[in-house]
Amino acid sequence: xxxxxxxxxxxxxxxxxxxxxxxxxxxxxxxxxxxxxxxxxxxxxxxxxxxxxxxxxxxxxxxxxxxxxxxxxxxxxxxxxxxxxxxxxxxxxxxxxxxxxxxxxxxxxxxxxxxxxxxxxxxxxxxxxxxxxxxxxxxxxxxxxxxxxxxxxxxxxxxxxxxxxxxxxxxxxxxxxxxxxxxxxxxxxxxxxxxxxxxxxxxxxxxxxxxxxxxxxxxxxxxxxxxxxxxxxxxxxxxxxxxxxxxxxxxxxxxxxxxxxxxxxxxxxxxxxxxxx
Numbered sequence: 001x002x003x004x005x006x007x008x009x010x011x012x013x014x015x016x017x018x019x020x021x022x023x024x025x026x027x028x029x030x031x032x033x034x035x036x037x038x039x040x041x042x043x044x045x046x047x048x049x050x051x052x053x054x055x056x057x058x059x060x061x062x063x064x065x066x067x068x069x070x071x072x073x074x075x076x077x078x079x080x081x082x083x084x085x086x087x088x089x090x091x092x093x094x095x096x097x098x099x100x101x102x103x104x105x106x107x108x109x110x111x112x113x114x115x116x117x118x119x120x121x122x123x124x125x126x127x128x129x130x131x132x133x134x135x136x137x138x139x140x141x142x143x144x145x146x147x148x149x150x151x152x153x154x155x156x157x158x159x160x161x162x163x164x165x166x167x168x169x170x171x172x173x174x175x176x177x178x179x180x181x182x183x184x185x186x187x188x189x190x191x192x193x194x195x196x197x198x199x200x201x202x203x204x205x206x207x208x209x210x211x212x213x214x215x216x217x218x219x220x221x222x223x224x225x226x227x228x229x230x231x232x233x234x235x236x237x238x239x240x241x242x243x244x245x246x247x248x249x250x251x252x253x254x255x256x257x258x259x260x261x262x263x264x265x266x267x268x269x270x271x272x273x274x275x276x277x
Contacts, residue, residue, distance in 0.1 A: 001182060001183060001184070002182040002183065002272075002273055003273070004179060004182065004183050004185075004193075004272045004273065005272055005273065005274060006193075006196075007193060007196050007197035007200050007201070007271045007272055008200070008271060008272075008274055009200045009201055010201055010204055010270055010271060011203075011204065012203035012204050012206075012207050013204075013207070014201070014204040014207075014208075014267070014270055015203075015204040015205065015206070015207030015208035015209075015210075015211065016207060016208075016211060017266075017270075018204075018208055018263045018264075018266045018267040018270065019208065019211055019212070019259060019263045021263070021266045022259045022260075022261075022262035022263025022264075022265070022266050023259050023262070023263075025073050025076050025262035025265070025266070026255070026258050026259050026262050028076070028082075029076070029081070029082040030255070030258075032082045032083060032084065033082070033254075033255075033258035033262075034251065034254045034255065034258060035084065036069070036084060036086070036087055036258070037254040037257045037258050038254060039084070039087065040065060040087070041254075043058065044058075047059075056107070059103070059107060060100060060103035060104070060107065061103070062103070062106075063090070063099050063100075063102050063103045063106065063176075063177040063180075064088075064090035064091050064093075064096070064099055064103075064177075065087055065090060066090070066177040066178070066261065067089075067090030067093055067099055067177050067178070067180065067181035068086045068087050068088060068089040068090035068091075068181075069086060069087070069261045069262075069265075070090075070177070070178045070181055070182070070261070070264075070265050070268075071086060071089050071090065071093075071181060072086035072089070073261075073262050073265040073266075074182075074265075090177075090181060093180075093181050094184065095180050095181065095183065095184050095185070098180050098184075098185065098186055098187045098190070099177065099180050099181065099187075101186070101187035101188075102173075102176055102177060102180055102187035102190060102191065104187075105187055105188070105191060106169075106173055106176075109169045109172065109173070110166075110169060113165040113166050113168070113169050114165070116165045117161050117162050117164075117165040117166075120161050120165070121157065121158065121161050124157055124161070126157050126158060171194075171195070171198040171205070172191055172194055172195045172198070173191065173194060174194055174197070174198055174205075174264065174267075175190075175193065175194040175197055175198075175264070175267070175268050175271070175272070176190040176191045176193075176194040177190075178264065178265060178268045179193055179194065179268070179272070193272075197271050197272065200271075201271060204267075208263070208267070212256070212260070215256060216256065219249070219252045219253065219256065223245060223248050223249040223252065226244075226245065226248065227241065227245040227249075230244055230245060
């Protein structure tokens with residue numbers, strides 16, 4: 001348990017320091033972090049093949065995973081070794097009931113965001129049929145890369161509107177699961193504190209988000225450039241080119257994802273515990 005204070009206001013430059021410090025948590029155990037993210041993604045992919053009720057139950061478990069990885073960060077500070085067991089350690093939290101309740105609140109907010117996204121896309125002239133057709137076209141294109149999504153007008157609109165509608169949800173819930181695992185607060189109060197923290201530190205959060213977006217863009221275009229180079233050298237049907245591209249792209253994405261967990265923990269300490277970086 002931490003002595004969680006009312007969220008303080010930090011400088012806008014803290015956004016960069018959170019990421020920089022978050023990488024320090026990632027670096028000594030990078031293989032475990034990447035494997036942890038890989039297992040999370042594997043479970044999310046497997047969820048697609050489950051019945052709808054089980055899909056919903058699985059999504060309720062995600063806050064526990066975030067809580068567990070936050071506990072890992074706290075233990076790394078104490079020079080303890082990270083392991084895959086931290087993916088499940090959130091389930092042993094004394095505040096696990098409120099973590100579950102938070103999962104319910106998160107699900108409701110995501111549903112509302114999706115409804116808003118659908119309404120906006122309809123107003124922009126993008127139908128569900130167009131989205132399904134575009135996805136099928138991209139899947140049938142063996143040379144398609146991630147940037148192909150951005151080149152499609154329909155998919156670019158979908159990605160932009162979806163991201164925009166989810167931004168308030170992300171902001172409100174940025175710190176909530178971390179607050180819950182280190183306190184006995186209720187789910188609603190944790191969400192409230194997270195919302196206030198984002199409001200009071202909007203410049204730092206914007207810097208934080210911009211850096212992540214820039215890193216993502218660099219990864220996408222750098223790996224696409226490498227992919228095109230490999231195709232030109234090895235041919236369109238080269239399995240080696242596909243394997244190299246996929247390994248590099250997803251490894252970098254997993255690194256970025258892992259640092260997002262550890263940097264969120266660093267931001268939590270900075271804002272709620274008053275620990276200067």
